[in-house]
Amino acid sequence: MSILDQPSSSQLSGGGMTRRQAWGLVGLLAAAIVAWLVFAVWPAWLNAILISKKAFVSAILNGLTLAGLYFLVASGFTLIFGLMRNINLAHGSLYLLGAYIGYEVTSRTGYWLLGVAAGFAVLAIIGVVMQVFVFRRLEGDDLRQTLVTIGISIVAADLMLAVWAGGTYQIATPEWLDGALTLPVVTAVRSSGASVFLTYPLYRVVVLAAAIVIGVGLWLMLNRTRVGMMIRAGVDDRAMLSASGVNVHAVFAIVFAVGAGLAGFAGVVGGSALSVAPGEDVRYLLASLVVVIVGGMGSITGAAIGALLIGLAEQIGLVYFPTYGVVLTFVIMVVTLAVRPQGIMGKAR
Amino acid sequence: MSLTTVADGAVPQQNWLDKIGAGHVILAVALVLYPLVASDFFLTQIAGYSMIFGVLALSLMLLAGYGGMLSLAQITVAGIAAYAVAILGSNNSNVLGFGWPWWTVVPFAVAAAAVSSALIGWISVRTEGIYTLMITLAIATATFYFAQQNYAIFNGHSGYAGIHAPVFWGIDWRNPKPFYYLCLGLAALSYAAVLYGSRSTFGMTLQAIRDNPRRMRALGYHVTAHKVFAWFLAGILAGLAGVLLVWFNGRVSPGTIGVDVAIDILIIAVIGGLRHPIGPFVGAIVVILMQTFAIDIVGAERFNTLIGLVLLAIVFVSPDGILGLWGRIKPHLAQGSLRAGP
Numbered sequence: 309m310s311i312l313d314q315p316s317s318s319q320l321s322g323g324g325m326t327r328r329q330a331w332g333l334v335g336l337l338a339a340a341i342v343a344w345l346v347f348a349v350w351p352a353w354l355n356a357i358l359i360s361k362k363a364f365v366s367a368i369l370n371g372l373t374l375a376g377l378y379f380l381v382a383s384g385f386t387l388i389f390g391l392m393r394n395i396n397l398a399h400g401s402l403y404l405l406g407a408y409i410g411y412e413v414t415s416r417t418g419y420w421l422l423g424v425a426a427g428f429a430v431l432a433i434i435g436v437v438m439q440v441f442v443f444r445r446l447e448g449d450d451l452r453q454t455l456v457t458i459g460i461s462i463v464a465a466d467l468m469l470a471v472w473a474g475g476t477y478q479i480a481t482p483e484w485l486d487g488a489l490t491l492p493v494v495t496a497v498r499s500s501g502a503s504v505f506l507t508y509p510l511y512r513v514v515v516l517a518a519a520i521v522i523g524v525g526l527w528l529m530l531n532r533t534r535v536g537m538m539i540r541a542g543v544d545d546r547a548m549l550s551a552s553g554v555n556v557h558a559v560f561a562i563v564f565a566v567g568a569g570l571a572g573f574a575g576v577v578g579g580s581a582l583s584v585a586p587g588e589d590v591r592y593l594l595a596s597l598v599v600v601i602v603g604g605m606g607s608i609t610g611a612a613i614g615a616l617l618i619g620l621a622e623q624i625g626l627v628y629f630p631t632y633g634v635v636l637t638f639v640i641m642v643v644t645l646a647v648r649p650q651g652i653m654g655k656a657r
Numbered sequence: 658m659s660l661t662t663v664a665d666g667a668v669p670q671q672n673w674l675d676k677i678g679a680g681h682v683i684l685a686v687a688l689v690l691y692p693l694v695a696s697d698f699f700l701t702q703i704a705g706y707s708m709i710f711g712v713l714a715l716s717l718m719l720l721a722g723y724g725g726m727l728s729l730a731q732i733t734v735a736g737i738a739a740y741a742v743a744i745l746g747s748n749n750s751n752v753l754g755f756g757w758p759w760w761t762v763v764p765f766a767v768a769a770a771a772v773s774s775a776l777i778g779w780i781s782v783r784t785e786g787i788y789t790l791m792i793t794l795a796i797a798t799a800t801f802y803f804a805q806q807n808y809a810i811f812n813g814h815s816g817y818a819g820i821h822a823p824v825f826w827g828i829d830w831r832n833p834k835p836f837y838y839l840c841l842g843l844a845a846l847s848y849a850a851v852l853y854g855s856r857s858t859f860g861m862t863l864q865a866i867r868d869n870p871r872r873m874r875a876l877g878y879h880v881t882a883h884k885v886f887a888w889f890l891a892g893i894l895a896g897l898a899g900v901l902l903v904w905f906n907g908r909v910s911p912g913t914i915g916v917d918v919a920i921d922i923l924i925i926a927v928i929g930g931l932r933h934p935i936g937p938f939v940g941a942i943v944v945i946l947m948q949t950f951a952i953d954i955v956g957a958e959r960f961n962t963l964i965g966l967v968l969l970a971i972v973f974v975s976p977d978g979i980l981g982l983w984g985r986i987k988p989h990l991a992q993g994s995l996r997a998g999p
Contacts, residue, residue, distance in 0.1 A: 395787055445973075450787045451727065455927055455972045458920060462965035470959065590916065594798060597791050631806050638799035642780060645792055649783045 342368075349503075359627065365506055367627040368620065373512040375619025376519030377578045381592050382599035382611045383526055384570030387563055388435075390606025391543045394443045394564075395450055397457040399571055400593030401464040406431045406572025407579035407588070408468060411477045420482045420580070427576035428569040435568020436561050443564075444557070461589065469586055477584040479576060485511045515577055522570070527608045539563055543606070598637055602644045604654025613652055688841055697833040701905070703949065705837050707941040708844040709901045714926040714937030716894035719851055722931040723860060724887045725867035726782070729919045730793040731895045733800045734774045736914035738899030740804070740811060741766035742820060743909050749819030752812045759823035767896035774892020775885050782884040797919045805911040816910025820903050830904070840901055844938070847894050851934045854890070863887055928971050930980025939979050 346368070350361045358364050385399045396402075406427040414423030442460070446452045488507040530536035538559050542549045550556045575584075578592075595618065603614025618637050625633025644652065692700055713731055720726045746762045748754045757765075781792045804811040822830040822839075830839055854860045866873045866880050874880050903909045921944065929940020947967060951960035975981040 449976070451927070452972050452976055454727075454787065454790065455924070456969060458924070459965045459969040459972065462968070463962050466959060466961040466965065594795075594916075598795060601788070601791055601795075632803070634802040634806070635799050638795050638802075641795050642792070642799075645784060645788075646780065649788070 362506065363627055366508075367623045369508055369512070371620035371623035372616075373516045373581070373619075374623055375615040376516040377574060377581065378592075378595050378599050378619050379519045379523060379612055379615035380574035380577065381571055382596040382603075382615055383523065383608060384567035384574070385596040386600045386603070386606055386608065386611045387526075387567040387570075389600060390604075391539060392443075392560055392563060393448075393450075393543075394439075395453045395457065396438070396443075396567075397454055397593060398438075398461040398464060399568075399596055400589035400591070401461045401468075402431050402434065402568050402571035403575040403578070403592045404468060404584070404586075404589040405434070405464065406575025407479070407584040408472055408477075408575075409572065410576030410579055411479045411584055414479050414576075420480065420485075423479065424573060424576045427572040429572075431572025431575075432565040432569030434572075435564045438568070439561050439564035461593075465586065465589055474586055477579070479580040479584065481511055481580045485514060489513055512581060515581055518577065523608060523612055530608060535559070535562065598641050601651055602641055604651025607651075607653040607655075610651055610653030685845070688845075692834050692837055700833045700837045703942075703945060705833075705840040705905065707938070707945045708840040709898050709905060710922070710925055710945065711938035711941035712844055712847050712894055712898040712901070714922055714929065714941055715847055715851060715934055716891040716898070717922055717926045718931050718934060718937045719854075719891045719894065720887060721926065722933075722936075723855055723863050723867065724884060726778075726884065726887070727786070727790040727923075728777075728781070728793045728891075729790055729923060730774075730777050730781075730797045730800075731891070731922050732914050732919045733797045734770045734777070734892050734895040735899030735902060736800070736804070736909065737773050738766040738770035738896035739903035739909040739913065740817070741769045742900055742903045743817035744810070746820065748817040750812055750815070750817045752808075752817070753810070754817075759825070763900055766900055767893055770896025770899060771889050771892035774895060775889040778885045778888025778892075779881075782881055782888075794916070794919065797914070798916055801911055801914055801916065804914065811911070814911065816908060816913070818908040820907055820909070822904035836905070843897055843901060847897065848934055848938070851894075855934070859883070859886070924968055928968065928978050930978030932977055932980055932984075936978060936980045943979065 346365055350358075354361075381399070381403055384402075385396070388394050388396050388399070409430050410423040410427040412423075413426040414420050417423075438460075442456055443453065446456060487510050489510045491506045491508055528536075530539060538549065538554055542554075542556055542559055546556055549559075574592075599611055599614035599618050601614075602617055603610030603612070617640055621636045621640055622633065625636040629636075648654070691704065695704065713735055716734075717728055717731045720728050742762055743750075744753045745755050745757045745765055746759065747756045777793065777796055780796070781789050784792055804816075805814055807813065822836065824830065828835050830836055855864070862873070862878060863883055866878065866883055870880050902913070906913070925940040925944045926937050927940070928943055929938065930936030944964075947964055948960075951963045954960075954963065971978060975985070977984065
């Protein structure tokens with residue numbers, strides 16, 4: 309925080325290691341335990357405690373893939389909210405609209421990839437329209453931004469209900485994404501001595517991979533490119549960026565397009581893995597709020613950590629304590645805020 | 658709503674009428690006489706309900722307007738009071754229901770609400786601005802899910818039903834007219850208390866903390882303690898509203914404290930205006946009227962669209978809600994009287 313605090317962190321290492329090294333050791337130990345839990349053949353007593361190895365590993369994999377989906381939604385949210393300080397509580401509506409558009413395009417043309425592209429493109433355009441007509445007028449006015457976007461999400465939810473009714477849709481995935489993947493993880497050993505390997509839906513693994521690729525891409529864009537530099541500069545000092553000859557409005561329109569487009573993309577991808585129905589908008593809005601608050605505003609790495617924590621907590625909670633699993637995510641959030649109000653990777657202001 | 662008359666004479670008169678304000682007297686007389694003209698439906702479903710939500714939004718106005726803390730957990734606090742009434746009093750759900758008399762139940766319920774509000778405040782004062790909104794939203798959602806899934810205390814999805822307003826002084830407070838006067842009395846009391854409190858030392862300190870927390874901390878004020886105490890006071894108001902709400906509905910369930918209701922309260926407070934304690938009541942009347950009659954205007958299908966559009970229009974046109982609009986129109990009216998003069 310201040311100059312006075314600085315010596316303490318380096319002088320703390322009177323005995324042997326710094327605080328960072330200690331945490332690294334703890335992390336390594338935890339990773340080793342998880343690796344052993346995943347790859348070793350469980351003894352009977354462990355199966356008795358944790359239901360079964362299959363349930364445990366499935367919960368972790370489901371948590372990871374759900375985290376991938378949450379990251380896709382929340383990364384768009386954190387771009388818009390964290391970097392530009394634009395509070396878009398209609399982000400969940402963008403997700404749901406993307407899912408519906410993906411459903412329509414996929415079911416009419418038969419090409420899933422076309423649906424994904426349409427989900428991204430249409431929502432990117434809608435995002436730019438929102439930036440120009442809503443947020444540019446309400447710059448710096450948090451409360452009004454919040455209320456206007458709440459109003460937009462109410463109207464959007466009602467109109468989507470009018471068009472697509474209350475039914476549940478499932479976006480069809482192409483054949484090359486269907487099927488299951490046999491993982492090198494032994495869940496049980498038969499009495500004949502043959503090992504039973506875990507199978508897992510290929511599509512969910514692809515979702516996770518896509519999330520990782522997009523996450524790395526976003527990080528590189530923000531930290532290694534000229535546009536990313538402009539975005540970061542615009543967040544810190546918009547007037548100065550503008551004075552150095554950059555069209556700030558254009559830069560922010562790009563960010564909004566990417567953020568909203570990612571929500572639409574996540575809508576199609578999520579709608580193919582799970583389902584599309586009214587009410588999903590609120591669910592994903594809350595998920596991205598929690599992920600971004602836990603991870604820290606405006607940080608892509610933070611969104612990834614937050615998504616991992618929330619996704620894993622939700623799925624593990626679902627398996628091991630179903631009654632209070634939902635509460636667990638909020639407990640994580642409250643604890644994070646109590647310890648680090650700016651989020652795990654957030655910068656103190 | 659607050660009709661402040663422009664004094665003709667330049668000499669200020671310090672009698673009691675000026676102190677209270679002529680607008681308040683006219684409003685009070687009108688509200689007391691309202692049952693003479695109103696039907697039972699307008700008495701409870703519109704006026705009584707508006708006052709309950711007005712008090713709830715008033716507790717938010719106290720936090721947001723004077724303390725600068727935007728809360729979405731007011732309905733949660735009210736819900737805690739409502740559940741306390743159901744659990745400590747009597748219900749017909751065959752779960753818990755200790756059957757205590759109303760005069761023990763109500764203070765306990767309000768105290769429980771105030772204490773939990775202070776707790777929520779204690780967690781959320783670590784954050785600022787939009788973050789407060791989000792953490793309170795998260796607390797509200799977590800409480801909602803917890804109430805929905807816990808059967809031992811909250812009776813899960815179905816909640817509690819068959820809760821009655823008490824009968825005392827020979828009056829059944831469930832009937833429309835007594836219930837209206839009960840709501841009116843509590844609303845007026847809360848309104849007067851907030852108005853008085855805003856001018857008290859504590860109220861002034863709170864507003865100073867809202868405007869410049871660092872300076873107040875440097876002056877030696879305990880900023881966190883003041884904020885948490887504001888949450889405690891807001892919790893009393895929300896708790897009172899919760900007691901009225903459970904008597905009004907006769908039941909309480911997780912749906913009572915859902916996210917949409919939490920957002921409704923914010924909408925009510927902002928549509929009315931956060932600058933003055935009368936704002937939440939104005940907002941409550943507008944929103945309740947809209948929710949009741951929008952179905953007649955646009956049909957049951959699209960009335961959410963109408964409510965959303967009205968919210969958008971008001972936020973875009975007037976940042977300070979209806980009170981802000983009134984503040985803009987008032988100078989024009991005053992000009993009219995100037996022109997008529999000599």
